[in-house]
Amino acid sequence: MYQSQKSMALGGQPPKALSSLQKVAVSMGVLGLLILVLATFQVELPQKSLWLSLALGGIGGGVILFSAAAYGNKSAGIKNDGVWFKSISSRGLWAWVFGVLLTGFYIILYFFPALIGLREDAANVGLIALFDPFSKALSGNPASQWFVYGVLYTLAILAFGFKFLWKYRHSRYEKLRTISVMFFQTAFAFLIPEFMARLNGKGFSLPYYDLKNIWPLNYYNFEQYRVDDFISAGTVGVALLIFGIVSILVITPILTYKYGKRWYCSWVCGCGGLAETAGDSFRQLSDKSTFAWKVERWVVHSVVVFVVLMTTAVIYTYLGYDPEKYWLTKDLFLLLVGGLLSLVFAWVMIFKRQELEKDAQYAAIGYMVIIASLIGIHFFSGNDLFLFQAETLRSSYGFLIGSIFSGVIGTGFYPIFGNRVWCRFGCPMAAILGFQQRLFSKFRITVNGGQCISCGNCSTYCEMGIDVRAYAQKGANIVRSSCVGCGICAEVCPRGVLKLENDSLDGRINPKDVLLGNDVDLMDYVNQK
């Protein structure tokens, strides 16, 4: 019914033609990419550092310049004009082209790194060799496919971070949040681990550790080689190991109680960082149907169960039987895990049961029974923990969840399913934080009395696929486990109905007794259940 303008622009307005500044920006970006492509096809580029700088500078500078030209001469405010007219942001031709290219990139990265030049026993060639000098300057080691990925990932967050800052320059919340993810990506995910690797030497070798990457998102954090490294690295290593455990068991619950899971998902996390910056143009593509919500709940919680079982099995394999050698034995460890899960389960069932839907209760009970019986089977039969070999569990998790789900589907399909597919359907960390947020947090999105006009901007631009409007039009606060607190619903609302805030637990969830504007007697009737 409505006219569609096919344009490649990621910016706000559908420009009839690019401005001259944007033409320069596009040329810079394409030339930068071209250098990377040439390197991939093993075209000999002397002066690698120079060519790499040109490539990264061209891509980053191009994105920033393009955004400056798109938003610079417009007044501060919402910039969603033409989003659904543009091919790239409305699942048109360019979206599919881009999606297939991204997916292909991830498949090569995860499964065929030799294609981009990774060599096991010889000097790297191709694209990876182009990054060798940079890698050596940072960590002293030659580049790997992960180093290349890390550089491009950080570049994307920084360049599109600038774009986001420009686009939402009227909002301090959005600016602070974006500066935060840009900082955590550059410092914590990229630079610090590289510098830590530089410290490694004889008898002292810390594993590559992005401190903000917490288990279970960092599902391999407690694998044997890492734990051995931590322990053999002395006090520093043990401190880091303890930090890893304390992060998920102590720090995370406290921060989530105070601020909601947004402190992590949209302020710190790297996956969230990419989604919020490079993925911002695709947030409107998330599925808002109640069916999708149902799928989300089952899938993401199943991943949590999977990662708990897998990690337990992996740790179990390298622990010993003899308490004399090391206090944490196989049996003690299993009891601790079982005890912790039972404690959480009991707390929810006793204090929070009325807040759970029937299917959530059934699921909780079902999963608890499965885990308990697996532990039970082990104690009585003494064979492989959880029916499968730990190694089978570990490699399947790494392949299915770590590579396919989070990378290939999660990011490769940005232009088709939206920018938070992984965070919504797959991330076990988000599920655990969401569980805390839903049941035990001061965070909510407050709805302003009876002001909602049901326009749908909030729901459309919710990257997590929450039907925000369904709550807003009832006058009910939004308290959803999946909400990452990006704040865009409150930005695009044309009536000032939504506000993200941390407040007391009382009256957090239920709709207000009075939908303001009507006399109180009537509202008493309306609210009869």
Next chain:
Amino acid sequence: MSQKVVIIGNGIAGVTAARHIRKFSDKEILIISAESEYFFSRTALMYIYMGHMKFEHTQPYENHFWKKNNIQLLQAFVANIEVNSKKLITQNGEEIAYDQLILATGSQTAFRGWEGENLNGVQGLVNKQDLELLEKNTQNIKKAVLIGGGLIGVELAEMLHTRKIDVTILIRESGFWGNVLPQQDAQFISRHIEKHGVEILEETELDKIIGDKNNQVNAILTKDGKEISCDFVGICTGVQPNIDFLKNSGIETNRGILVNKYLETNIKDVYAIGDCAEQKEHPTHRKSIEAVWYVGRMMGETLAQTICGNLTTYQPGHWYNSAKFFDIEYQTYGSVLANAEEDIGDFYWEDLKHEKAVHIQYAKADETFLGINTFGIRMRHEVIDEYLSRQMKLQEVISNLKKANFDKEFSRKYEKQIQAAFNEIYSKVT
């Protein structure tokens, strides 16, 4: 046999009534609409044109919602109502019986009988068909003139602006929406709109619309004799109840469908709610016809009670409304009048650089707080509503503005500036 409630109109009023009737009863419910298959938010029409949303995004309920809640839908145009035999006749000749009938047919553009108002390229913006027509009328055009500058006027201006169409707005007053906004507020908004490159011709009225030999608009003439050539004219001088089909039905009408405080018409079992309803007796602080979203919803909630056997008076609380003028959000609570009487005092504050403004009106006699307009500052509805109910004094309201603030976290705060501005004025007065 359960009773059958038929609702004409699937806007916010009719749909709210249907939902609440379903909540409290198992009556048979049928909603008839000529405009669209499913309920959508007409306040969002502008966002479809601007490409922020697709039409389906403006539908608040998924399509399976209606069946699940046993609410029947019919897309048809009701041509006649036979109140004696309690049935409706659609344009296709289909007859539909009802036990209770709710009229929620909304508004239509108020054409004022100008010469040339029927030319091609002249239209208002109220319903889905208007949007489809607008899409057609604005293909490859360069210049648009809007007649009148209310909320629809600013929406149309913003919409056309995103398609790079040059816009001129004719307004009767000396500031935008000057029949509703006090002078300072109106001029504040005028300045902001002009900043976006939209031209506003103040104190200018339309004389006639001029067309070419193909009946296509190509210019307008103002009352002071100025001719402006254009290829589109938007009529934004207001809306009127959509009640033409009731002419010979026996249902009493004036500008709208006349209803009493229970929202009943003169005919038993026929009710009217929303934009099309005109209240014969209404609270002094409210108007007889209030064509806004919130009123439609409140009337729907109220009437559902009556229909379900709990006779309920429509008693709206304090007036509130909101809008957005390009980048500036506007909220209003209580009564802020454009041309207030002598006994009403004004406090106005604005921050030029950040484009924020607050306008408070109060009773001069005892300084009772009457109402507030805010521009670029969000207010917490619940708190301001309480200030109004408690009849707080002006000074107390000013010093408690912070509690009423609903701006996003980390937003710049203006309460100190407002307080300082107030103190300065107040110290001069006393």
